[in-house]
Amino acid sequence: MRVLILLLLAACALAGLQTWRIDGLHDEAEEAQRIIGTLSAGIESRDNVINRLNNDAVTRERQEQSLRAQLSQAGQRARVREYTIQRLLNENQEMRDWYSASMPDGISRMHARPAFASAADYLHWLSGGNQLPDTGKLTGH
Template identity: 50%
Template structure:
């Protein structure tokens, strides 16, 4: 009988130990589930950010393609316009003479004026005697 009581006590102690160990494991499982939930939320947030960036990248690629097509069309139009101008110049003697004639001094001075950073710079330039000529006036100062 002593042996049976001893075996019963050992069985009860083993059962109590198993219950305690089960409780500890349940707490560990709950902590692991919380960590998994946090990590899953982080992964979902990262995935959403990646999708957003991929979408923006695709939109930029579409815009870039549209700009490249537009630039190509503009270049083609500019070349066609230049060819037309050259053809007209070579066909028309009056136009060819007009194109080769030197610009008037007033126009040349307009093209030669410096770039101005502000209105004060322009006023200073004009006050130094660099005024534009009135139509009909001579180019001499």
């Protein structure tokens, strides 16, 4: 009978030990599930950022293509305008005379100003009420 009691006590102790180990494993499994959830959320967040950055890159590429097309069109219009001006100058003596004439003195002085190191220097120069310098130079049109 003593042996039977000892075997029962040993079986109860073993069952208790197994229950304790199962609880520990259950806690570890829950912790692993929390870690998996956190990592999954991090991966999803990273994927969202990657998708947003890819979309931004595609949008910027389209904008760049649009700007390049606009620049090309502007360059073409500038060439046409320059060609038209040159053609008019070649055809019309009055236009050539006007184009090569010097600007009035006041306008020439407006085109000339000293070099400024900063915006404060420019504001100081403006508030000084200085006369515009007389360049005496012909300005290129």
